[in-house]
Structures are given as structure tokens and as C-alpha cells.
Amino acid sequence: MTSPASSSVLCIGSVLWDVIGRTASHMRQGADVPGRISRLPGGVALNIAMTLARFGLRPVLLSAVGRDAEGDELVAACAAMGMDTTHLYRSDDLPTDRYMAVEGANGLIAAIADAHSLEAAGDKILRPLDNGALGSPEAPFTGTVALDGNLTQALLETIARSPSFARADLRVAPASPGKAARLLPLLPHPSSTLYVNLEEAGLLCQAEFADTETAAAGLLARGARRVLVTDGGRSASDADAQGCISREPPRVLVTRVTGAGDTFMAAHIAAERDGADRTTALERALQAAARYVSGETPL
Template sequence: MTDTPQILCIGSVLWDVIGRSDAAMRQGSDMPGRITRLPGGVALNIAMALRRFGLSPSLLSAVGRDADGEALIAACNARGLGTDLIYRSDDLPTDQYMAVEGSNGLIAAIADAHSLEAAGDKILRPLEAASEPYTGAIALDGNLTIDLLSQMAQSPLLAQADLRVAPASPGKALRLSPFVQTGRGTLYVNLEEASLLCQMQFDSSQDAAKTLLERGAARAVVTDGGNPATVATPDDIVSQTPPPVSVTRVTGAGDTFMAAHIAAELRGLCAGDALDEALSAAALYVSGETTI
């Protein structure tokens, strides 16, 4: 990398296919609604939100050279995101994510990130080609394989980076274990993901954050929907309750929270102010008043 990006976003860059209904839904429901296709993926969602918060992110991911991939790269460029570092594959199709949401929240979702997993450490070639370890901020999502995440948790290339890590979904929470074991990076998890990562149930974000620190995590940020969220380090624990809002969507809320929190801290805000700003940004997003 000849020019150091303001922040690297590493992980899934794909198409989101989201079906939303205004009705409450359950397994087997068949309801009228709207289906949309938008650029998405955890890394891309975070990058788009970071751009909205005034930062200039670049993406490290895998995107196919198929028609979907060309359209996705064009969409990223149109949003002011750096795409020059993305690994472009001639053989792998562009990944996608599909979700169904009702008025009562997320009903089901499937993330097809197989191409990103198959690309493996090819997506890290820009970091490996650099003459010195990367010292900037990194937002990393858990759509990478456990082997690659473990490699990154121990890599000297990232030893000096301001590393921020999210699991991408509860089903991939255990992939963050290497970062707990090595005590590297800030972990962004919700209460369910923290429970899976620690293999125990928690009643509050504060309990979850404390346990993550006890297990070895350097820093933990734990959310719990409309209940208090917590930012914890060995020296300080801050908890705040999100503002009450009417929820119109949930997919992307965690990405918005994480991006807002990173942006606030990079501006130098203290722990309490940064958490407050992130919770407010996420509340506006789930209420439908802002987009990623």
C-alpha cells in the first residue's frame, strides 16, 4: 500500500437481499412486503457508515469478476469507498446475503460468504506487501475462516494496528476466540454473541463485558438491543441505555453502531461520549431515519 488508508475494512463485501414486511412474522409466515437488493456485507456496511461519519475507508475483501461483482465495485466507488485493494477473482462468484424481517425483528437470514472464505489470505496481500506493519485503524468482521482469523490475531503485521473486530452474526461468534486468547483488539458483540463466545448465559451487557475481559479480551463492547450497552477495559467500565425508538429494521444496526463508535473514538471522544454517540446513531438507523 503506497498510501495509508484512514481505516481498513476487512471482511464481507456482497449484495444484501432483504425482504421486509410490516406484519409480525414467524417460521412459515407468507406475508406481503418489499424486497430490496443493496450493497452490503459487514465490512461494506461499516465502511459506508464510516464514510457517512466523515472517514475515508478502504476495503479488503474478495469480489468476483462476474456481472454482480462489477456492479458491486461500481456501487462502492460511487459511495466514495476505496476498492483498489479488493481481491478480484476470475473463478469465484460474488457473495450475497439474504434476510427476512417482520415488524417483530429478524425472522431468518443466510449469509453466503463462501467466496470470501475460499479466497483466504489472498485478501491480505496488500498488508503483506507493505514495508512496515500497519499502524492505522482496522474494522474486521468474522466472515473470514477461523484459520485466517487466528492467523490475523497473531500476525506481526497487525500488532500495531487499532484493531476492531465483530463476529458478523451469532453463528460466527466463536470465530472471535483467537482475539480473546491473544488479548488483541476491541471486540464488538451483542449479548447473544458474548454468551456463545464465553459458553455461558448473561443477564446484562456489563456481566458479559466483564467476563470477556476475564477470559483475556483486551477490550469489549457489548450491546443488548434496547437494554444498556457496555464498553469495558481493565481500567474502566461504562454502561448506557439506548434512546427509545420504534424499530422499523434491524439488519445493519450493529454495523452502524460499530462504525459510529469507531468514528467517535478516532475523533478523540471519551468512552462515555463515544458510546452515547454510537447508541444514538444506531437508534436513528433502526427507526428508519437514516441509512448506512
């Protein structure tokens, strides 16, 4: 379709409140240490949208948010950050989702994602892509779609087959290693690019990989069109049938980890939309993620 929407980036998936506890201490199971607890807008789709907005883009959110006080506050916060919240599915019966994590000096200790409302809403969040608001099966959306694995397996399978997504530039990320397998139906989609870390790549391939290059090769062998694989502070790779590019991320002091992968993905999308070649886009994404984990990028 020809509309302003076709030049937008749709962010489809979790839009919720992050409750994050951080401490400068190393932690083990059962530890009780001083630190800081914050509540911030979060969720994979929203984290991606926030970074896209920082790069001057206006992301469009497709998700489920409750018509409760927390939901009203979250929608207002998203709009204030420059996001289009017009097409959010607002439910009277479903509460606003939440994510809770604990981070120590030794990384992420534990996390729980309560995305039950998003899962319960199902394909209702996709109505704007079917009813003509953003696209339809006859005139599908032709812009970039950032899709996260908090959606149910059944809905991701529907998206993989749907004519409404047939012409979209699909950028796909699992919400967590535990949900990586949900993305299998999207691997062979002709316009999909998959963003995973080394652990998630191993789970998708049911194998263990020593580095991101071999992981990327394994995913391509599984039918993926294009993949970007990261491994924390070690080399990251961008691979498709034409070859593989690998780059080392900048060395920084890590002060936070939740949202780093989402920042990498969003920065990579923004770089490619700005016309950067693949090597430059990978380098820009790694730099953005490094600034984020170091705390240089504000929350």
C-alpha cells in the same frame, strides 16, 4: 510505515449484496405476507465502511469480489459512496457473495449468508498488508482495522499471530452469533477491541448473561483486552481492565435490524477517531444505531 494508508480505516471481511425482505406484519415459520424486497450493498465490512464514509472518513476495503456483472456493479457502488476499492481481490473463478434475510415487525425472522467466495479467497485478501501496498511484516500498518467474523477460523488465527497486524488498532465483530466462536483467537490480541451483542458474548464465554455489564466482565475474564456489548434497546457497556461504562440507547420505533450492529461499531470508531472520550463515543454510537433502526438514516 509512514504513508497516507496509516491514517485510513481498513475494513476487512464481507463485501456483498444484501437481499432483504421486510414486512410490517408479525411473522412465524411458514408465513406468507406482503412486503418489500430490496437489494443493497452489504456485508459486515461494507456496512461498517458505509457508516464510516457518512462520517467523512475514506475506508479501504479488503475483501473478495467476483469479476462477474454483480461484482462490477458492487465495486462501482462502493466507489461512488467514497470507499477505496483499489485493494479488493477480484477473482475470475469465484462469484460475488450474497446475503439474504427476512425481517418482520417482530424482528429478524431468518437469514442466510453466502460468503463462500470470501472464505475460498482466504489470505489472498490480505496481500496488500504484506506486499508493501498498505504495510508489511517489517513495517506494519498502524491505523485502525475493522475486522469481521466472516473470515475463516484459520485466517482469523493467522491474523491474531501476524506481524502485519502487530501495531494495528484492531476492531473486531462477529458476522453473526453462529460465527462468534471464530473470534476466540483474537481475544488476547494486545490492541483488539471486540464488539458483540449479549447472545454473542454468551457464546464466546459458554455462559448466559443477564445484562451487558456481566457479559463484558465475563469476556474480560476470558482474556479480552476491551469489549463493547450491546443488547438491542437495553443498556450497552464498554469495558476494559480500568472499568465499565454503561448507557441506555434512545427509545425509537424499530423499522429494520440488519446492519444495526455494524452501524454501532462504525459510529463508535468514528467518534473515537474524532477524539471523543469513552462515554461520549458510546453515546454517539448508540444514537447512530438508533437512527439507523428507526429508518432515519437512509439506506
